[in-house]
Amino acid sequence: MTRRLLYSYLGLALLVLAGLEIPLGYLYARGETSRFSQTVERDATMLAEVTEENIEEGNTTELPALIGDYTARTGGQVIVVDRTGVVLAASGSAVPTGTDLSAEPDIATALNNRPATGTRTDTGGGDVLYATQPGASGTTIRGALRLTYPMTMVTDRVHRVWLALALAGASILAAVALVAFTLARWITRPLRTLHRATTQLADGHLTNPPDATTGPPELRELAATFTHTATRLHQLLDAQQAFAGEASHQLKTPLTALRLRLENFEPYLDPRAHDSLDEAVGEVERLARMVHGLLALARLENTATTPEPTDLDAVLADRAAMWEPLAAEQHVALAVTGTTAGWVWAIPGALEQIIDNLVANALRVAPPGTTLTLTRAPGAELHVIDQGPGMPQADRERAFDRFWRASDSHHDGTGLGLPIVRHLVRASGGEVTLHRAPGGGLDARVRLQPASPASAFGGRRSATRGSSRSGRAAATAR
Structure with missing residues (x-):
């Protein structure tokens, strides 16, 4: 839960930061581009007025020095043309003097006494911002001036602002994460102690009550x-x-x-x-x-009680040896069949009582001369199969109810043996069901959880407890 609270706080903070910083960055980028464009237009207008005066006075030889000084100070590129569009001076060597630029749209527009502003791609493949202004006195056109700046001068500043916003957002998120983690731990501390307490209570004891002083x-x-x-x-x-x-x-x-x-x-x-x-x-x-x-x-x-690893084969052999003389007195044979079952999970002493109750119930209905079979099946499954009258489906579904006895039952059972078996099996993590045995009779199937060999040492103690409990289990079943 701490993680979910932390993620929710960070998600909310991220949403707020995105709602603030993205519009802020977008507005700054637009404003910076607008300011840059206005600055270029203003410089182009001022330079166009100066160059127009020089052209009018015939001082064209001073134009290279004029525009060169501007380029050195600002980094902008300047081109000056006469009224026919022929280059009179240009900063740098991109356009040589004497080149006719009258066909270019911005030059043609300026020679028609209208300014032109926009972006274009220069010969180097980069985007530039240009401002082309006419050099005119009233309606008399004496030339035009084009001032260009690389767009990187704007984009670099915009990128730096975006980076600053990102770093600020990351710093804020880090601070929010620290505060959120502390707050989430404070909120969930009682829940963690409550979870430990409920786990202990489920095991039958409560040694560490939940913390009721924090949170x-x-x-x-x-x-x-x-x-x-x-x-x-x-x-x-x-x-x-x-x-x-x-x-x-x-x-x-x-x-x-x-x-x-x-x-x-x-x-x-x-x-x-x-x-x-x-x-x-x-x-x-x-x-x-x-x-x-x-x-x-x-x-x-x-x-x-917590289930422990128990040796099913050892317990089964012990209980079969105990019940064999009692079965012989009723002229019923007791047989143990199936492959080795190994270790299973069971609460201490449960297997002995399960087997004793099932065998006692089976002997109560087994006719003389029949066989009572204890079979081990794959998957930690035990079958107790008798050759008695069996049960119809409706009776098998109610057999685990307390005090229930079949309507045609003639024995003196209490109706508590099978409920005890079901409680012990479920407490051990398994399940018990009743089925019709092949050829008649009843098949009581007990399915338990197999235990790993690494933990089997804990079950050795459980497997030896049957002798002390068998008498009580058998008495309870009967």
Whole structure:
């Protein structure tokens, strides 16, 4: 933003300078040309009167000395002709004495007792300003005089003025740039500190609040408001996390006690009520799992963690080894296929929980004698494929909604496993989708961002955290 403000100030200054200096230079050039033309005409008139007197008195021999002295003083070139147009004297050697110039337009005009002024190209190819005046007394024409000056005498002065204006404009622009840069830095300082603060807040902490002491009043107020909002947000998050912890502790005990009391009723109930008692105990267990799932999801949403490089192959091998005995108890084979996936970006511990939740959901619907396949595909993609009943398209689109369960579902899931998976995958910079598996069943596809080998050392710690979290993840998914 500093650069844009600086460019806007310089553009405005340049526009103002152009609006002032260009007309000024143009007016000076016109005025200088007009003054030069008037000076040449005045000198030509005066010289024509003097030469006319010399011609009238027959002192033509004094003409070369007269015009030579003028040329030496001013640099102008003078040609004097008689009434027939024959050169009587000329400064320099461009036109020899005795040359007939009566055919030239300005000479012919002057011999008709009318002055002529204009520009022409001389024999050297340069532009000259000429003033041709008749040498006459009344209506008697005794000759004519042509006075010429090179136009460079005017253009050089005009160019010097344009150069002076350009240098003045550049100096002004430099001064404006210095002032504008200082002003832009002053204006944008609160914005820069605000940007750093928002970045820190997005990462879950605010160690450097935005500067609310410098900059325009509006930005100082914005920085102060942001700091107040961030502080209030931290207070709310801390309160919510404290509530989650307290609720986890407070709800766990009465649910456990309620289950024990229901189980203690069994010896005193009619055998016909045992089925209802079992259903009640199952619902209490499901409620406990739902409470744990809600608290786990709340903790995930309140925790901002930066993804780290994680070894997908190591985590997958570890989780497959953990789930294989559980799958065998349900007479379901667990297979790991595909090429080596390498390192991927994931928040710490996310891969373990993602795999545990997906495998737990797949085992819940997998019929005995089928195979649950964990496949690694190119592009840091993981597939969890079961051979269960699958889901229709409408159900797959709603499967990631909280507490949603398919209408034909007969298992005791809480409807929180897939929402937790989606939150973990998106927090890691990836995406999870559900597809129909070939031959029936469901294909849960997790696509993550590949991590570069240079940064993979940071993921080695993440890849070894699965053991401590697998139990919690599996319990949450179920």
